[in-house]
Amino acid sequence: MTYEEPPRPERRWIQGVRPVWLPALALAFLQVAGSSVAGRHQPERVALDPLGYALLLAGPALLLARRRHPVAVAAGTSAVTLAYVALGYPYGPVFASLVVSWFSAVVAGHRRAVLVVASVVAACHVLVGQWLYRWLPPSGDSRTTWGQLSAAAAWLLAVLAAAELFRVRRERIVRERRERAEAERRRVGEERLRIARELHDVLAHSISVINVQAGVALALMDERPEQARTALVTIKAASKEALGEVRQVLSTLRAPGEAPRSPAPGLDRLPELVEQATAAGLAAEVSVEGDRVPLPPGADLAAFRIVQEALTNIVRHSGARSARIGLRYLPGCVEVRVDDDGPAVTGGESGGGNGLVGMRERAAALGGTIETGPRPDGGFRVLARLPHSVPSTGAGTPADDSAGTLAPAAEERP
Incomplete structure (x- = not known):
């Protein structure tokens, strides 16, 4: 600063x-x-x-x-x-x-x-x-003479014309300054929204894993201390990773405009999510269809966060102990699907978060779509389609994942 x-x-x-x-x-x-x-x-x-x-x-x-x-x-x-x-x-x-x-x-x-x-x-x-x-x-x-009178009239008109041109130019300058100030305020608001969304995704996932493993450690501390030790090791690893990601997100506040010290997460880190889900007691399987294509940074980050939020919701709000993650590379877009068999947990804390809202904002910022809801045969499905190419916007770039406005009402899976 x-x-x-x-x-x-x-x-x-x-x-x-x-x-x-x-x-x-x-x-x-x-x-x-x-x-x-x-x-x-x-x-x-x-x-x-x-x-x-x-x-x-x-x-x-x-x-x-x-x-x-x-x-x-x-x-x-x-x-x-x-x-x-x-x-x-x-x-x-x-x-x-x-x-x-x-x-x-x-x-x-x-x-x-x-x-x-x-x-x-x-x-x-x-x-x-x-x-x-x-x-x-x-x-x-x-x-x-009338020639002298005409010259005086022309002089008066010239003064009025010059004054009018000066007024128009001044109003244009003021309008341009106002538009630049509004664009700057909009950019700052979008950056705050991006940071809030990143913090939500990082903390919700990591704290959910920590919460589950802490419960396991407390339950097995006396009877099975070795398994309790394993749960504590998982808690330590998850908290360390969360601190690293939070530090990376907050570094943009201390040094705006500088490049992050570590790259943003993407689908190449999907195995880490699977390991964390397994440590939390959720068996996750990954399937890939089609030929892998490199995604733009914004789409890669959005796909990673959508899978992360979907697994977090399963751990927190579903009684399922397994999940299926599907990646399907189609012409022009990548399809991300996360399924679980349910049922939804009743009586637990929902947290009142903005997980599903954040998913929709990420997809909309990239020109994609997302569908969430119960499956006909039971369970819950999150289905996102993200385009390979990034649309250009006037307020911000989707690669920064800064477009969109936070919805007024929080939404979580039932």
Whole structure:
């Protein structure tokens, strides 16, 4: 597990949202300094006076409230800019506050309101340039041509189009980040489910063997100590194997992304399951039909766990002392079958586990099927069909055995 140092307080504005006053301060300096310099080259315009400087500072001041009231700020900066132009002050970067306020309002989702404000600004600009210029400073000003009005309208449309493109791009980035975060949460949940399923299969099988052998040891401790000793040896071996498998599963929590130190179990370890079942008093026979084909890691692990869980259920929930394991290699899939002759044990603890649910999840994650239930002639059957090829999924890979969702209700054999 890695420790990530939290951001320092002095860097909070760099890593997060910038302070709202920073752009406003920069725009205030730009508009005042830029307009002062531009006024020297526009002698026909009105020289800047206290009212002109106040209008230049009013726009940036209004931007301080653009995050809380974007539409009102857009309308206010538009009114200030129109007043500055209508009073005949020099042209310059006075339009910067207008552009920033429109951008902020459009990005905040108020596109229609900004369109209304822009329409009013355009109409007022036409009104001033075509009619009111006679009574407004500077004196002797001429009528604005339609070419100039068209250029101003095109400039306004360009600002609105750029703001809309920026809004769309920002929303796409936010959506992609949200989708990545959801995929990561889903991956973490699936990994937890996989680890829980592995722990259930390992512990249920091993503890069932230990429980049976402990009962045998207690019953034979006084009369047949040698057989009791054999049972204790079996308990030691089963507990050692369980600890090894639990350590292997939990190692993924301590070092995520690293390869396991030992390979995941598969059908090549089927003889070990048979030996453990025999030590628990269950005679298991294995039959194989068809030519063996190598299975993908996910399918090999799923087949092993299904057989392991089926034998565990027989030991815990059935009165049968024998089981038959059948492997049948068919074109495109492998068929795993586990039968016992029953009958089901009554009055015992069921454990309330998720054994049969876990079997179905493993098979479904690989695109396979599983059937469980009583046989017509008595006993119980588990029949799984797992494909040779692994289907691809968007959330996880079946080789990791991480697909599927835990069913709400636990299910065990009757």
